[in-house]
Amino acid sequence: MLTLDMIYHASFVLKDVIRKTDIIKSPKINPSCELYLKPENLQVTGSFKVRGAGYMISQLTDEEKARGVIACSAGNHAQGVALAATKYGISSLICLPDGAPISKVEATKGYGADVCMVNGVYDDAYKKALELRDEKGYTFVHPFDDEKVIAGQGTIGLEILNELDDIDAVIVPVGGGGLISGVAYAIKKLRPECKVYGVQAAGAPSMVNSIHDGKLEKLDSVSTIADGIAVKEPGVNTFELVKKYVDDVVTVSEDEICSAILALIEQHKMIAEGAGAVSVAAAMFNKVPVEGKKVVCLVSGGNIDVTILSRVIKRGLYKTGRSCALCVELIDKPGQLRIVSEIIASKGGNVISVSHERGSETEDINGCFLRLELETRNYAHIEEIVSALKDAGLKLV
Numbered sequence: 001m002l003t004l005d006m007i008y009h010a011s012f013v014l015k016d017v018i019r020k021t022d023i024i025k026s027p028k029i030n031p032s033c034e035l036y037l038k039p040e041n042l043q044v045t046g047s048f049k050v051r052g053a054g055y056m057i058s059q060l061t062d063e064e065k066a067r068g069v070i071a072c073s074a075g076n077h078a079q080g081v082a083l084a085a086t087k088y089g090i091s092s093l094i095c096l097p098d099g100a101p102i103s104k105v106e107a108t109k110g111y112g113a114d115v116c117m118v119n120g121v122y123d124d125a126y127k128k129a130l131e132l133r134d135e136k137g138y139t140f141v142h143p144f145d146d147e148k149v150i151a152g153q154g155t156i157g158l159e160i161l162n163e164l165d166d167i168d169a170v171i172v173p174v175g176g177g178g179l180i181s182g183v184a185y186a187i188k189k190l191r192p193e194c195k196v197y198g199v200q201a202a203g204a205p206s207m208v209n210s211i212h213d214g215k216l217e218k219l220d221s222v223s224t225i226a227d228g229i230a231v232k233e234p235g236v237n238t239f240e241l242v243k244k245y246v247d248d249v250v251t252v253s254e255d256e257i258c259s260a261i262l263a264l265i266e267q268h269k270m271i272a273e274g275a276g277a278v279s280v281a282a283a284m285f286n287k288v289p290v291e292g293k294k295v296v297c298l299v300s301g302g303n304i305d306v307t308i309l310s311r312v313i314k315r316g317l318y319k320t321g322r323s324c325a326l327c328v329e330l331i332d333k334p335g336q337l338r339i340v341s342e343i344i345a346s347k348g349g350n351v352i353s354v355s356h357e358r359g360s361e362t363e364d365i366n367g368c369f370l371r372l373e374l375e376t377r378n379y380a381h382i383e384e385i386v387s388a389l390k391d392a393g394l395k396l397v
Helices: 004-016 049-058 062-067 076-087 102-110 122-136 147-163 178-190 206-213 236-245 254-268 274-284 306-319 336-346 379-391
Strands: 034-039 069-072 092-097 114-118 169-173 195-201 248-252 294-299 323-331 350-358 367-375
Touching: 004 049, 004 147, 004 178, 034 147, 049 076, 049 147, 049 178, 069 076, 069 122, 076 092, 076 102, 092 102, 092 122, 102 114, 114 122, 147 178, 147 236, 147 294, 169 178, 169 274, 178 195, 178 236, 195 206, 195 274, 206 236, 206 248, 248 254, 248 274, 254 274, 254 306, 274 294, 306 323, 323 336, 323 379, 336 350, 336 367, 336 379
Parallel strands: 034 294, 069 092, 092 114, 169 195, 169 294, 195 248
Antiparallel strands: 323 367, 350 367
């Protein structure tokens, strides 16, 4: 059984394994509350996962250490297990879904693990890892549904309370539930009046569905940029702990996740992966009651694939009204582009791309389409530009 003593013991054991991640004040993410970030994206391996894996592996018997360990992961747990196993001189084999970002696969190898790529998602990698465990005699390091792993993650809760003992709420990303189980257990035991909220991606709401329906439920499929929390089914132990100690679990959309990643980059020069940013998205878009409260968002990881970062930023810009695309129907004659550009310039918009095409589907036989992409300040600025174009007699389509 999970106990507070286990979490304190994990904190002692891990002090030479993990990096201290001091809480950062974040005044602009949501000005209606006093918001702080717990930046586990700055942790060794770029994720909180090294805590649970490190503590669980440290407690293995000599016989278990000799046989080696096996794990499955979308990437972050893999790196945590690989680093911890190498630190303790243990061999490790990691089963990864074939959709895992290349950066995470290579990082896992870099920490000293052997890697087995598996077709499918996390749950398929999990099944393969169990098969290999039974076949080869490895010790399986579960990514979330193990009391020692949960105790390791719970050390984050102790650290938050050590820095801020008067907080009103903590917002935590949720995949299989190991992180929030440990954090919620520690916080509720030490400061029961503090609220603990979980956040999942709308494309992978396994814990949300299970909690709201009162029983463990498995999703047929998951689809989200937050690959670190794309889990089809919560753990048996974590489900019970979340039911008992977590106040609510909510979801955020892909656009909201992208907006949170962008906000962290711009405001804090901080890179978060999709799974790490869901807590910030929940605070940004008021998915949980934070107004007037002192709140900590746990940024759980920063291992985003750089090849998709530009797409994430672009989507975040659109979501927050910082970019927009317009299509203006014009008569194809000299001076039309000048009229449009003068109006946009007068309103402070910045045109970053222009596409001019003659359109057979326009009402006028001499019609054309002018497609524009603009840099803007916010949605109100977009509306101001659109209104000015319409007032000038231009047709937007």
